[in-house]
Amino acid sequence: xxxxxxxxxxxxxxxxxxxxxxxxxxxxxxxxxxxxxxxxxxxxxxxxxxxxxxxxxxxxxxxxxxxxxxxxxxxxxxxxxxxxxxxxxxxxxxxxxxxxxxxxxxxxxxxxxxxxxxxxxxxxxxxxxxxxxxxxxxxxxxxxxxxxxxxxxxxxxxxxxxxxxxxxxxxxxxxxxxxxxxxxxxxxxxxxxxxxxxxxxxxxxxxxxxxxxxxxxxxxxxxxxxxxxxxxxxxxxxxxxxxxxxxxxxxxxxxxxxxxxxxxxxxxxxxxxxxxxxxxxxxxxxxxxxxxxxxxxxxxxxxxxxxxxxxxxxxxxxxxxxxxxxxxxxxxxxxxxxxxxxxxxxxxxxxxxxxxxxxxxxxxxxxxxxxxxxxxxxxxxxxxxxxxxxxxxxxxxxxxxxxxxxxxxxxxxxxxxxxxxxxxxxxxxxxxxxxxxxxxxxxxxxxxxxxxxxxxxxxxxx
Amino acid sequence: xxxxxxxxxxxxxxxxxxxxxxxxxxxxxxxxxxxxxxxxxxxxxxxxxxxxxxxxxxxxxxxxxxxxxxxxxxxxxxxxxxxxxxxxxxxxxxxxxxxxxxxxxxxxxxxxxxxxxxxxxxxxxxxxxxxxxxxxxxxxxxxxxxxxxxxxxxxxxxxxxxxxxxxxxxxxxxxxxxxxxxxxxxxxxxxx
Ligand code: SF4
Numbered sequence: 312x313x314x315x316x317x318x319x320x321x322x323x324x325x326x327x328x329x330x331x332x333x334x335x336x337x338x339x340x341x342x343x344x345x346x347x348x349x350x351x352x353x354x355x356x357x358x359x360x361x362x363x364x365x366x367x368x369x370x371x372x373x374x375x376x377x378x379x380x381x382x383x384x385x386x387x388x389x390x391x392x393x394x395x396x397x398x399x400x401x402x403x404x405x406x407x408x409x410x411x412x413x414x415x416x417x418x419x420x421x422x423x424x425x426x427x428x429x430x431x432x433x434x435x436x437x438x439x440x441x442x443x444x445x446x447x448x449x450x451x452x453x454x455x456x457x458x459x460x461x462x463x464x465x466x467x468x469x470x471x472x473x474x475x476x477x478x479x480x481x482x483x484x485x486x487x488x489x490x491x492x493x494x495x496x497x498x499x500x501x502x503x504x505x506x507x508x509x510x511x512x513x514x515x516x517x518x519x520x521x522x523x524x525x526x527x528x529x530x531x532x533x534x535x536x537x538x539x540x541x542x543x544x545x546x547x548x549x550x551x552x553x554x555x556x557x558x559x560x561x562x563x564x565x566x567x568x569x570x571x572x573x574x575x576x577x578x579x580x581x582x583x584x585x586x587x588x589x590x591x592x593x594x595x596x597x598x599x600x601x602x603x604x605x606x607x608x609x610x611x612x613x614x615x616x617x618x619x620x621x622x623x624x625x626x627x628x629x630x631x632x633x634x635x636x637x638x639x640x641x642x643x644x645x646x647x648x649x650x651x652x653x654x655x656x657x658x659x660x661x662x663x664x665x666x667x668x669x670x671x672x673x674x675x676x677x678x679x680x681x682x683x684x685x686x687x688x689x690x691x692x693x694x695x696x697x698x699x700x701x702x703x704x705x706x707x708x709x710x711x712x713x714x715x716x717x718x719x720x721x722x723x724x725x726x727x728x729x730x731x732x733x734x735x736x737x738x739x740x741x742x743x744x745x746x747x748x749x750x751x752x753x754x755x756x757x758x759x760x761x762x763x764x765x766x767x768x769x770x771x772x773x
Numbered sequence: 774x775x776x777x778x779x780x781x782x783x784x785x786x787x788x789x790x791x792x793x794x795x796x797x798x799x800x801x802x803x804x805x806x807x808x809x810x811x812x813x814x815x816x817x818x819x820x821x822x823x824x825x826x827x828x829x830x831x832x833x834x835x836x837x838x839x840x841x842x843x844x845x846x847x848x849x850x851x852x853x854x855x856x857x858x859x860x861x862x863x864x865x866x867x868x869x870x871x872x873x874x875x876x877x878x879x880x881x882x883x884x885x886x887x888x889x890x891x892x893x894x895x896x897x898x899x900x901x902x903x904x905x906x907x908x909x910x911x912x913x914x915x916x917x918x919x920x921x922x923x924x925x926x927x928x929x930x931x932x933x934x935x936x937x938x939x940x941x942x943x944x945x946x947x948x949x950x951x952x953x954x955x956x957x958x959x960x961x962x963x964x965x
Contacts, residue, residue: 337948352802352884364795371792374784381777387932393777445954446945462945469947489949497955504955505866531901531941531956538898539865549780556923557797563936564801564884564919574814574885575919575938578956584932586897597780604787 316659321631334466335629341462342623344572345673352564362565363677365558366614369550373604376519376552377595383522384593387584392594397427400596404429404511404544405436407592411542413438413508417500419526419533420444421513422460422617423546423596425639441503443532445496452479458633460640461570461619466632500532510536512582514547514593515616516562520555523583524593527566527576534580541589545582549595550613562616565675570618603651608686612647614676621670621680627663636660643670643680650687654694661687801918807883808964811915814886818939819952820960824912831963835907838961839873846903847875848894865896874903874957878910878937880925881962884918887936888962891929900935906957908937912964 325331349355369376381391394400400423408416416438424430430440430451442451446463450456453475457463464472473487482495512533516525524545526533537543553559567573585591603613622628622642633641638649638657646664649657661684670680774782804810808824815822823838825831832854839845846868847855852875859868876899878888888908890900900906916922926934941956952958 341948354799354801357799361795361797361799364792365797368792368794371788371790373788374781377784378781393775393780395776395779399776443955444945445943449945462948464945465948467947469949472946489946490951492946493943493951493954497953500955501869505869529941530943530954532954534897534901534935535955538896538901549784554794556927557920560919560923561797561799571944574818575887575936577818577937577939577942579887579936579938581934582932583930583934586932587895595780597783601780601783601787604784605789607789 315662316637317631317635317663320635321627321663324632324635325630330466330468331630331632333468334632337465338623338629341572342620342673345569345620345623346572348568348572348574352568358561358565359675359677362561362616362675363611363614365553365561366550366676367611369553369558370604370610370613373549373552373601376554377549379519380517380522380552381593381595383520384524385522387522388591389522389583389585390590390592392592394594394596394598396598397596400427400546400594400598401429401432403594404546405433405438407542407544408433408438408509409436411509411590413542415439415441415503415507416509416511417441417443417503417507417532417536417540418447418511419513419528419536420447420463421511421546422457422640423513423548424511425457426548426598427596441500441507443500443503443536444528444530445493445532448496448500449475452476456634456639458641459619459622460617460642461622466634500535504535504539507536507540509540509542509544510538511544511546512537514545514551515566516559517547517552517593518555518559519552521583523581525559525563526580526582527563527578528580529571529573529577531578534578537582538586541586543582543585543589543591544594545592546594546596549597549600550615566616566618569616569620569673569675599652606651609647609651609683611678612644612651612683614678615644615648616676618675620673620675621678624669624673625664626667626669627665631663636663643684644678647678647680647683647687654687658687658691658694661691799920801920802884803917804883807915807917808912810883811881811886812964814883815939815960815962818886819942819950820886820939820962822962822964824964831909831965834963835873835875835961839905839907842873842905844871845873845875846871846899849875849877849909859899860895862896865898865902868896868898868902871899871903873905873907874899875907875909876900878908878962879914880922881910881915881964882917882919882922882936882938883915886938887919887922888938889922889926889929890935890937891926891931892933893931897933897935900937901941901956903957904953905959906937906940906961908960908962910962910964 449464458466469487476482514524515527567576628642646660664684668681812822846859880889940960941954943954
């Protein structure tokens with residue numbers, strides 16, 4: 312029986328039991344904070360409904376809004392570039408930097424530049440690239456990638472960070488106090504901010520009607536990075552464009568509440584014009600996004616505002632860690648985006664889902680993440696990617712979901728295994744081990760069943 | 774063909790259906806006591822908020838709150854305790870070392886403690902580079918939520934504007950909250 316890369320990596324993650332359970336509990340704690348925030352707003356569900364509709368509208372009029380955005384941004388004095396793919400994006404960035412003779416670039420967190428592999432490209436060309444978000448900086452010093460899109464270093468212990476800083480920032484031996492370490496990073500990064508020739512940010516929202524870009528951070532690194540040097544380069548995936556301030560008000564209310572359970576991020580910065588005497592560039596990047604527009608089943612993945620709530624709630628992500636996924640964005644949204652990018656390369660990730668539908672229920676823009684993953688599983692054969700174990704997983708889960716009484720009377724998989732035919736039991740057992748026991752809450756299953764959601768599992772009934 | 778044309782053509786070709794713009798007229802949460810809600814939320818997001826009493830002097834209050842501050846930057850005429858006017862500096866890098874910046878906010882949002890600050894200084898670095906930040910806000914400029922806030926600032930035309938809610942913070946090391954990541958380690962809103 313074959314195992315998926317995900318299940319092998321998940322098993323490895325589970326070897327450090329203490330750290331694995333810390334990971335699980337901490338992310339669940341963030342998920343609970345998100346719940347409290349959502350319940351404090353009577354209009355929460357109304358907001359989600361509108362947020363979904365605005366995105367579907369913007370994405371289905373993407374050409375119109377991108378043109379409006381770029382026209383207005385240019386009228387504000389911003390230089391707008393368009394990049395078909397990662398390579399063109401990187402070349403444009405380098406071109407701007409070399410024209411300005413930039414030696415040091417401070418960056419604020421951007422998943423798009425991860426997607427384009429910008430850092431190694433620039434470093435190769437001799438540019439000093441400094442990540443300024445604390446989590447990202449830790450990973451940069453450690454030469455590793457983010458394991459979560461909002462909490463990039465969530466998998467590391469404070470001791471690991473302490474040891475790393477000891478070596479790289481010459482902090483005290485054995486001191487792993489988060490405040491002490493954060494202060495050390497602050498001092499070191501302050502020096503980088505003061506000596507950088509250019510600042511780079513991602514874009515959370517691009518407002519078509521005003522030509523502004525909006526960047527949300529808690530640390531203020533995007534602002535430190537862009538208010539000292541004269542050159543600001545902002546890079547955005549083209550689905551980031553929204554119509555106007557009215558739409559923006561909806562998303563600023565959903566983003567931080569969904570991401571970290573805060574009422575808002577500390578800084579919500581609106582960049583409209585270059586600073587006096589400076590230059591501001593925006594690079595609009597396609598890199599495969601326009602192809603998703605033809606895909607009715609998966610078009611909603613373009614709604615994503617990168618809050619990470621789907622990761623925090625996912626029982627598989629919490630127990631297997633971000634590195635167990637083969638695509639650079641992990642969790643439910645990463646499974647889908649990976650498959651959209653290259654279904655052959657990233658097919659392993661589709662097994663990393665218990666179809667508990669929790670992600671569908673937390674996503675602030677109502678992406679039908681679990682339905683999409685189910686779709687991918689059904690299509691594995693046509694993609695030529697189905698292994699016998701994956702078929703088993705699908706069958707096993709389908710069996711579970713279509714037998715609620717059985718499920719309710721035997722909540723533990725171990726007892727459930729006694730009920731199923733031998734071959735299927737084998738599939739389930741493998742599932743159980745590889746995924747480190749995703750537990751289905753009895754209640755949520757029952758309520759889902761009552762709401763009829765389970766029916767979506769059966770394709771012929773859709 | 775330029776990349777812009779290529780991308781836009783590709784989008785046009787690939788869009789299957791165009792959906793209408795939804796109604797976005799959300800009322801949003803309303804509070805009975807805007808002022809006390811705002812003060813509470815400022816504290817909840819790691820900062821502080823003080824209501825300036827009629828007989829109180831804002832300069833004395835700030836001096837009390839930040840008695841250690843040596844280098845105090847402000848371009849506000851009513852702030853007499855400032856030690857320099859940040860607008861006199863040619864280069865934002867010179868702002869490094871500012872202990873306290875005192876600035877003016879335009880709108881306060883009761884649902885989340887956000888304060889809207891359109892760039893009203895020469896170097897926006899002032900908002901982020903100083904060790905502590907005081908924002909002075911007219912208490913009649915409070916709104917319930919972000920919908921109301923964006924309606925209020927719709928016509929803003931400064932090149933940069935920002936909502937600030939509390940001091941700079943991070944939880945990137947084991948999710949332990951640390952106040953003062955890169956920006957101010959403390960923030961007090963003074964409601965006049
Ligand atoms: S898919 Fe939804 S929940 Fe997941 S990161 Fe995107 S917006 Fe957040």
